[in-house]
Amino acid sequence: MSHSMFEVRVAAIEEVAPMIREFCFEPVQGSLPSFSPGSHILVEMPARPRPYRNAYSLLSDPRDARHYRIAVRLQERSRGGSRFMHEQVQCGDNLRISAPANLFAPYWPAKKHLLIAGGVGITPFLSFLPEFVRRQQNFELHYLFRSQQTGAYRDSLRQGLGQALHLYDSSQGQRCDLHALLARQSPGTHVYICGPQSLIDTVTFLAQELGWPRSCVHFETFTAAQPGQAFSVELARSGQTLAVEPEESLLEALEGAGVDLPNLCRGGVCGQCVTRVLEGAVEHRDAFLSAEEKSRQDCIMPCVSRAQGHHLKLDL
Amino acid sequence: MRIAPKAIQTFRDDFTYSNSPGAIARFPFPFPEDEYRYSVNIEPHLTPGPEGSVYEHLFDIDEHYLSEMAERNLVLQENPKRCLAMPHMDLACWDMIERVMVAFATDYPEYFALTREGNHWIWENKLLNQRDEFTFGDSSTLPLPPMEYIGRQVQGDFALLDQREGDLFMDAGIVTCPADWSLAFDAGMSFSEWHGPVPLAHEMGVFDRALKYLVAIPVGRPVRRLNWTLTINARMDTSPETYPAWGMDRASVTPDNVGEKVYLRVELQVLDRMPRSNALMFSIRTYLISMQDLVTRPDWAKRLHRVMKTLPPELVEYKGLSRFHPTLVQWLAQFDPAN
Numbered sequence: 001m002s003h004s005m006f007e008v009r010v011a012a013i014e015e016v017a018p019m020i021r022e023f024c025f026e027p028v029q030g031s032l033p034s035f036s037p038g039s040h041i042l043v044e045m046p047a048r049p050r051p052y053r054n055a056y057s058l059l060s061d062p063r064d065a066r067h068y069r070i071a072v073r074l075q076e077r078s079r080g081g082s083r084f085m086h087e088q089v090q091c092g093d094n095l096r097i098s099a100p101a102n103l104f105a106p107y108w109p110a111k112k113h114l115l116i117a118g119g120v121g122i123t124p125f126l127s128f129l130p131e132f133v134r135r136q137q138n139f140e141l142h143y144l145f146r147s148q149q150t151g152a153y154r155d156s157l158r159q160g161l162g163q164a165l166h167l168y169d170s171s172q173g174q175r176c177d178l179h180a181l182l183a184r185q186s187p188g189t190h191v192y193i194c195g196p197q198s199l200i201d202t203v204t205f206l207a208q209e210l211g212w213p214r215s216c217v218h219f220e221t222f223t224a225a226q227p228g229q230a231f232s233v234e235l236a237r238s239g240q241t242l243a244v245e246p247e248e249s250l251l252e253a254l255e256g257a258g259v260d261l262p263n264l265c266r267g268g269v270c271g272q273c274v275t276r277v278l279e280g281a282v283e284h285r286d287a288f289l290s291a292e293e294k295s296r297q298d299c300i301m302p303c304v305s306r307a308q309g310h311h312l313k314l315d316l
Numbered sequence: 317m318r319i320a321p322k323a324i325q326t327f328r329d330d331f332t333y334s335n336s337p338g339a340i341a342r343f344p345f346p347f348p349e350d351e352y353r354y355s356v357n358i359e360p361h362l363t364p365g366p367e368g369s370v371y372e373h374l375f376d377i378d379e380h381y382l383s384e385m386a387e388r389n390l391v392l393q394e395n396p397k398r399c400l401a402m403p404h405m406d407l408a409c410w411d412m413i414e415r416v417m418v419a420f421a422t423d424y425p426e427y428f429a430l431t432r433e434g435n436h437w438i439w440e441n442k443l444l445n446q447r448d449e450f451t452f453g454d455s456s457t458l459p460l461p462p463m464e465y466i467g468r469q470v471q472g473d474f475a476l477l478d479q480r481e482g483d484l485f486m487d488a489g490i491v492t493c494p495a496d497w498s499l500a501f502d503a504g505m506s507f508s509e510w511h512g513p514v515p516l517a518h519e520m521g522v523f524d525r526a527l528k529y530l531v532a533i534p535v536g537r538p539v540r541r542l543n544w545t546l547t548i549n550a551r552m553d554t555s556p557e558t559y560p561a562w563g564m565d566r567a568s569v570t571p572d573n574v575g576e577k578v579y580l581r582v583e584l585q586v587l588d589r590m591p592r593s594n595a596l597m598f599s600i601r602t603y604l605i606s607m608q609d610l611v612t613r614p615d616w617a618k619r620l621h622r623v624m625k626t627l628p629p630e631l632v633e634y635k636g637l638s639r640f641h642p643t644l645v646q647w648l649a650q651f652d653p654a655n
């Protein structure tokens with residue numbers, strides 16, 4: 001994955017809510033790739049002893065890729081990524097980012113788009129909205145926040161959206177009746193949720209209760225960028241023991257130690273990298289092995305999967 | 317030495333198509349093993365690949381450029397429906413225009429030039445003697461609809477897949493040299509629907525796994541795979557629409573004419589995420605080589621014999637080889653010392 005990261009410069013940092021900072025990136029060389037509404041990037045933070053890599057939605061207008069903008073909420077119990085962004089990153093610094101990927105694109109044929117944002121979850125919708133307006137889509141945005149902490153971009157949203165915007169400031173006791181909101185939608189409406197897991201769970205549960213087709217419910221997930229825990233791996237044939245860091249894959253760790261495995265996709269589908277496991281439990285993350293093969297716990301796809309515990313022994 | 321486009325040859329009627337020694341040397345021979353089975357054979361298309369190889373650039377241009385563009389013109393004149401784009405694919409078509417023009421101007425500056433001042437673009441295609449000025453994103457400023465405009469300047473067939481609901485839909489394309497499938501028929505279909513006729517692979521889970529991988533392809537990280545079949549004569553357009561013109565050719569293979577009649581047809585397929593539309597671009601770059609040219613490489617001849625001999629009957633049938641497969645295997649046997 002590392003070959004696809006490139007450098008950008010932090011052109012501006014702005015506090016857009018008490019706990020949210022917006023970072024604006026400009027290209028160091030050439031221009032930035034264009035992107036589609038709902039795209040995110042990975043941002044690599046050069047922390048010690050090892051870098052962090054977090055996914056953030058692009059919140060700028062997709063028709064304007066001169067800059068990329070992201071918003072970072074300070075997470076008190078974070079792995080350190082958001083704290084690093086808030087405390088270490090300065091204007092003029094260079095950071096490495098990935099090209100945009102999109103796991104949260106709008107469903108254009110929908111009759112109506114119902115957007116539900118919680119706190120900093122407003123960000124992917126900021127890239128939807130200009131395109132919705134241009135394409136004259138029918139939509140509503142319901143934005144739940146706590147003005148003492150979050151609630152960024154309210155003024156510009158009010159100006160741009162008028163009637164389509166509904167604000168709920170829980171610091172002032174304003175609540176959104178999600179059940180009533182979903183219940184009054186007409187068929188053909190698609191709902192999009194971005195925010196805390198509890199909000200996603202509530203809306204998906206209510207939608208199911210109300211008989212919404214699953215295909216009409218969309219939420220932002222960043223599974224592609226999930227790192228793991230560190231673990232050690234013992235190679236039975238060579239007797240070597242390697243450490244696998246949280247931010248690297250087992251495949252990368254093996255390659256780093258000069259152990260070359262066949263591989264093609266590096267994404268858990270092609271099956272090339274399958275390796276026999278002699279000891280230890282596997283956290284399977286691939287789409288290649290069948291459920292039955294996974295439950296046998298005797299092989300692993302090192303490009304994506306990891307140890308459940310702290311140790312694995314491989315037939316290498 | 318680099319391959320340069322040569323004068324126009326034909327893929328029909330008198331079939332003047334031929335490969336130079338350089339084109340034979342760089343032919344993408346698709347068999348890494350003595351047996352061929354379906355698999356999820358996808359790998360990153362990292363460019364630049366080996367210099368002079370078909371993998372060097374995002375899009376490969378070779379000595380057949382002018383011939384293929386002339387053939388495409390003939391096909392589109394006969395049947396304009398071989399190019400289509402649903403209205404919601406307009407932005408994806410512009411993504412494709414950008415990708416092709418930027419790649420061509422960078423990789424083949426001797427043939428193509430692109431000047432961009434904001435949305436005002438100037439495009440020069442020196443091979444086709446073409447110069448156009450247009451406003452990027454505004455289809456009314458192009459001489460042709462965007463898919464046809466760019467498709468007529470690039471070798472290979474193209475499909476633009478709209479991505480929705482974790483699936484891909486064939487909502488635009490220009491397909492004038494297909495290996496027996498029809499864009500008009502597949503239009504609007506999903507990934508598993510258009511792959512419906514393929515034997516064995518569905519049960520093996522090949523398509524489920526491939527789809528999961530494809531929908532996760534990010535911008536700027538294209539992947540590729542090879543596919544292959546056999547074609548009688550150097551005919552590019554083996555489409556269902558024109559079946560009456562070529563179907564019976566399969567009965568014309570005899571032990572004496574295998575070498576010149578039977579062609580290995582290899583498709584270099586590249587999948588590339590389109591940045592603005594999130595569509596996936598699927599390019600199918602077709603390479604044809606006659607058996608007599610192929611067997612100038614003893615390793616290829618031997619391997620092809622083994623692949624053909626062990627090809628599952630379902631694949632022989634599906635790929636349309638039944639009529640001449642035994643004749644071909646027998647002919648190839650002379651190149652395999654194991655026989």
Ligand code: HEM
Pocket residue numbers: 354355356357358475477484486496497498502510511512513514517522523526530541543544545587598631634635
């Ligand atoms: C998303 C882009 C793709 C498009 C537009 C596409 C299109 C097609 C079409 C139109 C056919 C012919 C089906 C027929 O008989 O009517 C085909 C065949 C096939 N496709 Fe795909 N395909 C795509 C990606 C893939 C991928 C990623 C794989 C990976 C395994 C794959 C594997 C196959 C196989 C094995 C066949 C049978 C080919 C043969 O035996 O000649 N396709 N594809």
Ligand code: FES
Pocket residue numbers: 262263264265266267268269270271272273274286288301302303304
């Ligand atoms: S490299 Fe493809 S499954 Fe691991």
